[in-house]
Amino acid sequence: MTFRQHLSGVTYEFDGLVELMAKATPLRSGDQLAGCAAEHDAERAAAAWVLADLPLTTFLEDLVVPYETDEVTRLIIDGHDREAFAPIRSLTVGGLRDWLMDAASRDDGADRIAGISRGVTPEMAAAVSKIMRNQDLIAVGAATHVSAAFRTTVGAPGTLATRLQPNHPTDDPRGIAAAVLDGLLLGCGDAVIGINPATDSPHATADLLHLLDSIRARYDIPAQSCVLSHITTTIGLIEDGVPVDLVFQSIAGTQGANSAFGVDMALLREGNAAARSLHRGTVGDNVMYLETGQGSALSSGTHLGTGGKPVDQQTLETRAYAVARELEPLLVNTVVGFIGPEYLYDGRQIIRAGLEDHFCGKLLGLPMGVDVCYTNHAEADQNDMDTLLTLLGAAGVAFVITVPGADDVMLGYQSLSFHDVLVARQTLGLRPAPEFEAWLRTVGMVDDAGRLTPFDVSSSPLRSLTAAQP
Template sequence: MILKTILSGKHYQFKSVKDVMAKANEEKSGDTLAGIAAHNMQERVAAKVVLSQLTLNDVYEHPAVDYDHDEVTRMIIDDLDPLVFRQIKGWTFEQLREWLLATTTTNDIIHYLSQGLTSEMIAGVCKLMTNLDLITAAKKIINEKTANTTIGRPGTFSSRLQPNHPTDNLRGIMASTMEGLSMGIGDAVIGLNPVNDTVSGVTAILNTFNEFVTRWQVPTQTCVLAHVTTQMQAIEDGAPAGLIFQSIAGSQKANTAFGIDQHLIAQANQLGKQALQNKGQNVMYFETGQGSELSSDANFGADQVTMEARCYGFARHFDPFIVNTVVGFIGPEYLYDAKQVTRAGLEDHFMGKLSGLAMGCDVCYTNHMKADQNDIENLALLLANAGCTYIMGVPQADDVMLNYQSTGFQETATIRELLNLHPIPEFETWMEKIGISQNGRLTSKAGDASIFMEKESM
């Protein structure tokens, strides 16, 4: 294993695989803050050259966190298909990149080969790709998952309706819900981040969602994004949830900071399969975001892209319905500006899809970041071209509870029209039934929430 190279007459020596991985990463303020980033572009290129010639086995033998001390590492390694890995372990990362981008490489063979890739391998090849490479490779991968409906089918572009309210007022929540649905938003999930993480509060919101969805026969899933233990108690008490949510991280220590571990999520997954009234067996909803491990001092010297890839290794163990990266939410300490957010969104989406996940993105930023709404629309359009499963639908693109900027209702509708994409089929049929869509296009009724104020459903 060679960890050195010469560029333009200058010698570059790296301390370890982890050091190469960190310095080969595109510039991220979080890596700089952690003191592990390349010092300049020349060193970054040198690290990429060294990484390109490492083998998959080199990285397999040097996980970001030690196997004996981290359950996420154990999950990633133990889930690996040994037969597939033996076929490819001698490949260099240069070879893996070229294979993924080859015009002859199809979805089926990518699915097969990905069973032999650890999360660190997925992160490694990501670091050798340009933004266009990430779009091209991700576009090939199709990951379909089924809860009440099936997400991820080719030609579809879905959205999570996020009707957050600063006081969890049910009337305010439902006003936003009705407006979003009237624009064709919410086919992935109607999911609310609650202010109050209580069983009674979660139950009240889920009951309200369920009454509305049942009355109007909306083909979707509902979820309240409280802590997983709160949701589990509400579901055990009879609350009508459609998915079970939890934020996750790429190391055991970081997950402990979230109040979770593998055993707890396995319990939640099993409860969902037993208690949720869905057609399919994909019952979990996970969220991630570059930098969370660094913020809890749980990255073990690894860069934030590698740790993010490990989130997807943790997630795929439970075969969730959906996963999304909240790409700009954590702030400029980890993603400084629009350029870094754009890169991170494309990286996360590619790594999630290569991990076998129905991958979405909360295309967002905080108000103290060097980004604006034009940047977010740019990234949303790039992701849609990359085959992104879903994005967020937030009233006016301004979350008044979490106090950050995301995508609104219009972005999803416009991207669908621009790229000839559609909602989940059952949801589109429902849109036509209530009169807000016809022949794949929104009608003049779209955006008029008063259609739901009628006493009787259609």
Template sequence: MGYKTVLGTKTYSFPDLKSLLAKASPLRSGDELAGVAASTQEERIAAQMALADLHLSEFLNIELVPSESDEVTRLILESHDKVAFSSISSFTVGELRDFLLSEKTDSIAISKIRDGLTPEMLAAVSKLMSNQDLILAARKSPVITKFRNTLGLPGRLATRLQPNHPTDDPKGIAASILDGLLLGSGDAVIGINPATDNVPTVIALLEMLDAIIQKYSIPTQSCILCHVTTSMKAMEAGAPLDLVFQSIGGTEALNKSFGVDLSILAESQQMALELKRGTVGNNVMYFETGQGSALSAGAHFGIDQQTLEARAYAVAKKFDPLLVNTVVGFIGPEYLYNGKQILRAGLEDHFCGKLMGLPMGVDICYTNHADADQDDMDNLLTLLGAAGCNYIMGVPGADDVMLSYQSTSFHDALYLRQVFGLRPAPEFETWLLESGLFDQAQAFLPKENKGQFLLEGILGESSR
């Protein structure tokens, strides 16, 4: 079985669905590296035309990765809701695009079909969409989650306060936390990537963050972005852990390369739920993803990187996470070569995640050897603000000194909130106002010369 499109006097043939999806994907270096990309723009258009005429039901009959050897495929098939799919079962991919963009289609209409859409269907329709299409459809799909505050409400933008330090120095981390809180960052999570992934370090950092959050009654959550098994050992030792973190991907082989599978994730989720540390909700998982990870691990099976990224969202969805984000430009130019490719991938990932019902954030970032700069990140930042992104990263100076990549800063979040009239998570907003750190009358900007109580307390906490 194959697919064909005639353009003028030339016939383009695609032997299978895997090839069709790859050839229809907008240009990116990772697909070229994998040898699956369209060779010309004309071939790409031909593939998109064939894909537009493909019925959604066909995705239920074709396994891109065989289910007998891949638990992610089995998860996608087992979790597919036939009732939710029934109203769109006659649609082609092109008709799904039309439905999502229709003025008559709102968030309620999308929520009714959400569980009937597979990741592959969403990857396919995203390949037919312009950037503005991806923004509009994602904006129609708010996703709300809760732990110590409420994230994802329309009109809100949260931030992950990312106070990484190359030696996990408590004072350096504390200084970054202080900087972020004074600028209204940290409602999504205060999340540290540890320089050393070991249990004693993780416990010490968790205790430090918990002491700060409890002392000042900050309605937020903490997370140490260590391996899930390290988090489990920390919980067993009685550490004050809020969220379990793990990087995940769209194939069983990729997840095995990360040292995880579905059963380990389920066990860690149950352990975190039993701690009952949430106050307004019990979403206890935090996942990160990124296009290109499967290829770098040799676990892509000839599938384009954007389709594999969408499959990763099926894994995330199973565990009702508080946070999911694509670290869109982090892996490097081998997979997303320049600012244009990073921007497109960020919008695709945000769209696919939101349509699947995930609380999507984006680490708007690039590595120093990519053909990109901060202007490119400003563009993606602004477009994601329009698209209703749940949260972005808050990194001191937008320069992560531990991970050595460029992201977004505390001031970038202030910019986005001002431009679009966005506000922090409601519980966190109340804390900022009642603490005297922010002034609602001045377009929700930080007050000058405030926060002395935080300055002495947080830096003092780091010395313990």
């Protein structure tokens, strides 16, 4: 199908839905690299105009990635909830934007949005995000409530949780323990204490899991731990009796991209079932931790869709949320600026992508988090990250990632510091996860209002934390 739009004396043509979606996307370097971006703002505006008038039913008939060759597409189409779709079935993409904005203004908006969530496909979510301004994405995100639980509840309204990321270049236990202590003293770690291991060896991963579990048990911390090894490594460790809380895996929006990560839906379901069989959660049984990122399919050359045309990176990112939704995860986060300026060139593109990913993830029913981050060769700085953190906090992001000093010395990129989240919580009136805040209060680190109090670690049992061994 060819779409046409006459604008300012020029007729623009778009050869199919894949091209239309790509051309309507706000500018980003990854789409330019893939050769699918609009050539200029006028073409982008024309594509957005056509997209706004497109019936939502189009996305159930005209598939961005072929059904026959892609299991993610089959998951999306076969799992589509027609009953949930019924209230919005007659709408266009622009009509869905108006419906969401209206719902966001109502007292029962969260229930209304939750009611249609399973009827929205990732492509519908991506399409509507493309024609929304940043403030639209924030308003609807803030009105959408999605929570999940294991030892803490993540995503509850009025909360901002954190992943405490104590990475170390050599996985040194004392260095990791010192970073964990630093984060705990500043109220971080309620989403997860999660380590990116320097290697993926089962032995090293097991040592780190034992270390984190010993810290949690010694101080009775209501938190979950995770070592971000490949899912096959973690499944093997579960079988060996290693204390695993969450199963981590990077995922993407096409079967080919997931294959590049070494996974498919069957393996992901196996990992989910293995962790749930341990029954280690206390307030819930959501056990998966999934990471995504715009540009992951392009980086592995698995970004082509129907007709062999490149699919824009934001649409493919949103398709990854269908994979995540199937697994009922505790945590999902987009590592929004981590892949580099080849995909998101500068602070403006990173901010826009972070808001899009958060909006689409929550609309599709996920407890969505964001790694507010950038690489040092991107045209971005910590002021851009301050801006994105504040906007995401206003939009009701479930959690963000925090590292000592905002500088991950193992992965070599810039994220958020523990202090940054303190500022965001205080400025926006947000609290940690309720179970974690109760623990902070019990050990004397916060007052009844959730504010950090003067705390002498030398007189606390936490003083021995850096002596912890695996």
